[in-house]
Amino acid sequence: MSLQTHNPNEAIKLFRRMQLENVKPDEIAILAVLSACADLGALHLGEWIHNYIEKHKLNKIVPIYNSLIDMYAKSGNIHKALQLFENMKHKTIITWTTMITGLALHGLGKEAIHIFSCMEKEGRVKPTEVTFIAVLSACSHVGLVELGRDYFTSMRSRYGIEPKIEHYGCMIDLLGRAGHLQEAKELVLRMPF
Numbered sequence: 001m002s003l004q005t006h007n008p009n010e011a012i013k014l015f016r017r018m019q020l021e022n023v024k025p026d027e028i029a030i031l032a033v034l035s036a037c038a039d040l041g042a043l044h045l046g047e048w049i050h051n052y053i054e055k056h057k058l059n060k061i062v063p064i065y066n067s068l069i070d071m072y073a074k075s076g077n078i079h080k081a082l083q084l085f086e087n088m089k090h091k092t093i094i095t096w097t098t099m100i101t102g103l104a105l106h107g108l109g110k111e112a113i114h115i116f117s118c119m120e121k122e123g124r125v126k127p128t129e130v131t132f133i134a135v136l137s138a139c140s141h142v143g144l145v146e147l148g149r150d151y152f153t154s155m156r157s158r159y160g161i162e163p164k165i166e167h168y169g170c171m172i173d174l175l176g177r178a179g180h181l182q183e184a185k186e187l188v189l190r191m192p193f
Contacts, residue, residue, distance in 0.1 A: 008036035012045065027061060034067035043075035066094050073102025085115075093125040101134040109142030129161055136170035140177055148174045165193050 015033040018025055025033070030053065037046035050068055053059050065088055072081035085091075085099045096119045103112035116135050119125065127135070132155050139148035152171050155161040168191050175184035 008039040011036035012040070012042065027058070027064060030058065030064055031067050034064070034071045038067070038071040038074040041075045043072075043077060046071045046075055062090060062092055062095070066092070066098055069095065069102065070098045073098070073105060078102055078106045078108065091119075091125070093128055093131065096125060097128065097131045097134055100131065100138065104134055104138035104141055107141050109138040109140075109144065112138035113144065113147065127159060127161075129164060129167070132161065132163075133166050133170060136167060136174065140170060140174035143174075143178050145174060145178045145180065165191070168193075 011032045015025065015029060018029065033049060034046065053064060058064055065084065069081045069084050072084065081102050088095060096115065100112045100115050103115060132151065135151050136148055139151065148171060152163065152167065155163055155167065168187065172184045172187055175187065
């Protein structure tokens with residue numbers, strides 16, 4: 001029985017069927033149903049699955065923990081997501097990016113930037129293209145134009161990441177929201193795409 005489906009409702013139905021038939025879900029099944037809960041904002045089911053994970057000692061598996069953080073963030077409980085993040089000992093770039101994205105999604109841009117700064121200071125992982133989309137989005141949500149410019153520049157200069165159209169889109173959004181329409185227009189004209 002495979003839960004790898006692009007239909008979140010179907011993934012949840014299959015997971016429930018596994019429970020009824022006493023089939024112990026593996027890591028892939030847990031990840032699929034957590035992703036489905038995140039997509040649907042199914043917080044109560046996600047909490048039940050979290051309890052299942054704790055009960056069966058699956059909480060040390062980093063991808064599962066990352067999925068829990070994502071599920072709580074997308075289901076409206078950003079405080080629980082942050083609590084799990086802070087208690088996590090071994091954070092991967094996916095962990096950091098998931099938390100930054102979740103905070104930005106909830107309009108907590110300054111908190112997202114703080115998490116990014118902590119990640120940089122810790123120095124164990126390097127940001128990815130996806131991390132910078134989250135960071136630039138966070139800057140946009142709270143109008144941090146200068147900081148957004150600095151991060152956009154540091155992508156290339158500090159991390160060797162060539163900005164993609166998504167990064168330019170975030171910067172144009174940031175500049176537009178802050179009323180820097182001429183600069184946004186100039187950035188559009190300078191885009192290498």
